[in-house]
Amino acid sequence: MNVPTWMWLATIGGLVGIIVIDLIVVDSRPHVFGPREATRWVIFYVLLAAAFAVFLYVYAGATYAGQFVAGYITEYSLSVDNLFVFLVILSAFAVPAEYQHRVLLVGIVIALILRGILIVIGAEAIARFTGTFYLFGALLLYTAFKVWRSHDEEPDPEGNGLIRFVEKRVTTTREYHGTKLTVRLDGKRHVTPMLMVMLAIGTTDLLFALDSIPAVFGLTQEAYIVFTANAFALMGLRQLFFLLHGLLDRLVYLNRGLAIILAFIGVKLVLEAVGATTSIPVPHISIGVSLAVIIGVLAATTVISLVAVRRNPALVLEGPEYQAELEAAAEGGKALADLEPEELDPQNPEPPAV
Numbered sequence: 232m233n234v235p236t237w238m239w240l241a242t243i244g245g246l247v248g249i250i251v252i253d254l255i256v257v258d259s260r261p262h263v264f265g266p267r268e269a270t271r272w273v274i275f276y277v278l279l280a281a282a283f284a285v286f287l288y289v290y291a292g293a294t295y296a297g298q299f300v301a302g303y304i305t306e307y308s309l310s311v312d313n314l315f316v317f318l319v320i321l322s323a324f325a326v327p328a329e330y331q332h333r334v335l336l337v338g339i340v341i342a343l344i345l346r347g348i349l350i351v352i353g354a355e356a357i358a359r360f361t362g363t364f365y366l367f368g369a370l371l372l373y374t375a376f377k378v379w380r381s382h383d384e385e386p387d388p389e390g391n392g393l394i395r396f397v398e399k400r401v402t403t404t405r406e407y408h409g410t411k412l413t414v415r416l417d418g419k420r421h422v423t424p425m426l427m428v429m430l431a432i433g434t435t436d437l438l439f440a441l442d443s444i445p446a447v448f449g450l451t452q453e454a455y456i457v458f459t460a461n462a463f464a465l466m467g468l469r470q471l472f473f474l475l476h477g478l479l480d481r482l483v484y485l486n487r488g489l490a491i492i493l494a495f496i497g498v499k500l501v502l503e504a505v506g507a508t509t510s511i512p513v514p515h516i517s518i519g520v521s522l523a524v525i526i527g528v529l530a531a532t533t534v535i536s537l538v539a540v541r542r543n544p545a546l547v548l549e550g551p552e553y554q555a556e557l558e559a560a561a562e563g564g565k566a567l568a569d570l571e572p573e574e575l576d577p578q579n580p581e582p583p584a585v
Contacts, residue, residue: 232291234455242455246343246462249279253336269473276467283459294518298451301522302460305450305496308529309443309489310464314472317432324428326407333410334428335469341433346461349444354454364504367445371497379490397422397430449496449503450521481540488532495524 280303288296317335326334356363397403404421408414412426447457499521502513 232295232453232455234453239455242459242462246466249466250336250340254333266474269470272470273467273474276463276470280463280467283463287456295451295453295456297518297522298453299456299460301450301518301525302447302456303463304522304529305446305492305525306443306460306464307467308492308525309446310468314468317469317472320428320431320435324424324431326424326428330407330410330425332469332473334425335432335472337429338432339465339469341429343462343465345433346444346465347458350454350458350461353444353448354452354457357448357452362504362508364449364500364507367448368497368500368504370445371449371493371500375490375494375497378486378493397427403427445500446493446496449500450518482533482536483539484532484536488528491528492525495528496521 284296284300284303287299317338321331321334353363353367401422402419404414404416404423406423407425408423410425411423412429414421414423444457444461447460451457499516502516505511506513506515
């Protein structure tokens with residue numbers, strides 16, 4: 232696929248324009264982001280991705296449009312794992328509800344910039360060394376194994392290297408001052424928790440990118456499609472956070488479904504590497520088959536999870552979202568009494584005493 236410079240510039244300019252509009256329309260008046268508003272924005276970003284897929288179909292043909300759709304769905308599904316991370320970080324930093332949308336927006340912009348750098352590096356590595364597919368395939372298979380055995384372990388925001396670096400070298404304050412990133416106190420400039428939490432979200436996402444970017448490269452080798460699939464998935468991710476908040480822990484087998492997807496794409500990458508570097512005949516997995524497997528696994532995972540939770544509501548209590556809310560309440564980040572009954576204990580919805 233020949234991507235001229237003007238298309239790259241137009242795409243990046245369009246993304247910047249959307250971010251600016253988002254800041255003007257949504258964040259000009261900080262407020263609590265409700266499910267109804269989140270639904271409208273999720274639909275908007277999904278339709279935007281669909282329109283881009285149509286553009287690719289007209290401009291480059293069905294093959295590349297199909298690669299984008301498969302990459303977008305894969306990236307979006309893998310990014311759902313990020314929602315648990317966002318929840319833990321927002322709770323750990325006790326971010327006021329009315330500022331959470333701006334925190335996620337800026338954090339995701341940081342993540343998108345860092346992912347763009349990784350995509351350039353990955354595309355260059357693939358162009359120079361066909362054997363890179365072996366490395367990506369092995370990484371995805373190893374990650375699939377880890378994800379299958381894990382149950383969305385909570386990250387430690389304090390363990391973020393960049394956060395530790397900033398705190399050691401810059402004077403910080405633990406109090407929020409609106410949406411200000413820095414504030415002058417007693418004649419000295421302080422960094423606010425608003426800047427720290429944005430850095431935490433943006434840089435922690437980089438760990439997930441190390442898995443998801445090779446996964447999309449397993450579906451297409453076009454850097455432009457990899458970048459746009461990541462961009463559209465990330466841009467709509469923060470609205471999905473507010474839409475699914477309170478429902479995430481009902482997807483109790485999500486990690487198993489994501490592990491299967493990662494393993495499938497890992498095998499696909501290894502097969503392509505074998506076919507490109509040896510004379511051994513190997514089967515070729517088409518983009519249509521890949522798309523069907525990804526959608527099928529996600530649908531099955533969702534249905535099985537919801538059925539399991541209905542039969543055994545106690546499964547929700549094992550999830551990181553419930554535990555994060557408990558910790559936040561204990562630390563004063565959010566009162567348990569403010570939570571919805573179903574977010575507490577499906578068998579005993581009364582909030583425990585704190």
